[in-house]
Structure formats: structure tokens, C-alpha cells
Amino acid sequence: MAGRAAENSPVPQGLITASQWAWRLLVVVAALAVIWLGLKYFSAVAIPIAVAVLLTALLYPLATKLRGWRFPRLAAAAGSLVAIALVVGGILAAIGTQIAREWPRLTDQFGQAVRTLLEWLSTGPLQVSQADIDSYTQAVTNYISDSSATLAGMAADAGASVGHFFAGFAIALIATFFFLADGPRIWKSVCTLLPENYRDNVHRAAGKGWESLVAYMRAQVLVAFVDALGILIGALILRVPMAWALFAFTFITAFIPVVGAVLAGTLATALALVSGGWVTALIMLGVTVLVVESEGHFLQPLLLGRAASLHPLAVLVGLAVGATIAGIVGALLVIPVLAFSVAFIKELDPDRFMPATRPPELPA
Secondary structure, three states: OHHHHHHHOOOOHHHHHHHHHHHHHHHHHHHHHHHHHHHHHOHHHHHHHHHHHHHHHHHHHHHHHHHHOOOOHHHHHHHHHHHHHHHHHHHHHHHHHHHHHHHHHHHHHHHHHHHHHHHHHHHOOOOOOHHHHHHHHHHHHHHHHHOHHHHHHHHHHHHHHHHHHHHHHHHHHHHHHHHHHHHHHHHHHHHOOOOHHHHHHHHHHHHHHHHHHHHHHHHHHHHHHHHHHHHHHHHHHOOOOOHHHHHHHHHHHOOOOOHHHHHHHHHHHHHHHHHHOHHHHHHHHHHHHHHHHHHHHHHHHHHHHHHOOOOHHHHHHHHHHHHHHHHHHHHHHHHHHHHHHHHHHHHHOOOOOOOOOOOOOOOO
16 A cells, blocks of 8 residues: 555655655764764763773783783783883883983084074075064064963963873773773673673674774784884984984874874974985975875775775775864774774674675676
């Protein structure tokens, strides 16, 4: 009867189908918007928990190995955190040692670069006199003096942001410890909230999603290493100071997609400018652009897409959308969320996503 009524309806069947899809899509978008607003409102907790999940995925193979060596689960979780703390602490110590060793020479080079710049301003095509330079310097000094209240407010905001960062960092570390120690138990407790006939399927699908997330974090470590190696090679060839410190800084910041490589490349270019002049800085800038382009258009789409079972184009578009919606945090979390979601959905309904035994032929 319904089919016959649809045939006799003055509204075309295609429009009816499109409207049915449209209102369902609106419901889904509304639900996602509510979830997004909730996460944004509780971002002080949601972001550290998300970072804790990524850290857990990164350390999960090590914790599993320690449990295989008959470590108690609490000791395995603590040992994994201590291991990553030693690695990060060693990297930061190496950075600090090299900075302390090369800082006097870098200071002298910076002073020489400033003197060269002032000489070029006075004798170059701009013909800026010493009086003009003094007037500009005095104007900047006066601006800083007059804007002391504004600058103090900015400093206070920065201090509050630092406080929030360390509070979130503490939450992430504590959550990572409990995820490593009691992750399966916590997940089983969450599954008890689901209807009983859905629990097994959801549990199996979540396990598949977790495997994809662990593979993604392994690939991310490889991407970070390749980024750091590219900056290091360029810095060593150009004799840029603190090359190994740049390697360590790039490796740490490369876990923030694209932005991390840009930050490291900017620092490397500035050091090249101070130590070697404009030509060296331009070459270092070219190396940075090459590294950033390789990461954004080759390494991440290829390596991360393969690890997360995503097409490279999906990774590229996902990074752009995530960065547009939520900035650095969005770029950091969008691919892990996609990796988990795709693996989860495929395993939840494997029959629908089974590849055809024979691919359909394209029309001539």
C-alpha cells in the first residue's frame, strides 16, 4: 500500500528518498554537535584524557612486554611511564647540555649579525641613518613603557595557561597509568552500560579499533624520526649550531602534525640566519619546506594511512578539517579518531565491508 501511495504521489520518489536521508543526516549532525559542545565545555578534562589514550596506545606494547616478563600490572604500567620519562628527560638533557655548551658562541654570532644588519641599514639601499634607528628604538621603548598594563595582563594570562597546561599534563599522566594498569577492566565496566546483546560485538570491534590506534602511534614515531632526521641532515651540512638539539626538538614537536615541523624549521632557520647569514638561512628554509611538504603530503598520508587502514587522501583531508575545526588539538586527534572509528565500524558489521570476490567492471 505504501509503495502504491508513493507511486501515486505528486512528489517524485527521488525527492522523498532525499528528504528521508536529509532529516536523518540532520539528526546525526545535531547529535555530533551536542557531543562536540560537551567536549569543548569540558576541554580541560577531555583533552588530557584524549592525550592519555594516545600515550597508552604508544606505551601499550612495552607494558605488554613487561607483563609477559611476569611484571605485576601496576609495575608494568609504572615501568612504561618511567621508560618514556627517561627517554624524554634524556632528550631534554641533551638539548640543555648542547645549548649551554654553544650559547657563548651563538651570543657572539648574534651580536655580529645585529651589527651587520645595522650597517646594512645605514649603507645599503634603504639609507637609514643612525638617528632614524635611535628614534625607532626609542619609539619601541616608549610603546613598551606605555603598554605595561597590557603586557602585564598578557603575562598573567600566559601564566594561567601554563598552570592549566601542567594541570592537564598531570591528569594525562595519571589517566595513562590507570589505562595501562586497568585498561581492560575499565573497558569491561563501560561495556556493562550497553544492552547485553550488543556487548560482544562492541567489545570485538573496540579491540580492532585499539589495534589500529596502536599501529597509528607506531607509524607516528617513524614520521617524527624522519622529520627530525631531515632537519638534522640539513643543519649538519650547513653547520648550523645546536644541530642535535634541533633533532631532539623536532622529534618531540613532530607529534603535533605539520605544526611541529614548522616550529622546528623556524628555529633552525633563525639559527642558520644568526650563524651563517642570509644564504644559509634561505637554504635551511628550503630544507624546512621540503620536510614539511614531505610530512604533510607524503609521510603522513602514506605511513599513517597504511597503519590506520585509511586512504592517504582521507588522512590529508582529515588533517585539514581537524586543524580548521580545533587548531593544533584537532590536527593531533583527528587521525587517531578516524583510525579507531573506521576499524570499529568495519569490525562491527564485517559482512557489509567484506571486499567483493570480483571487482565490478567499469562501464565502457
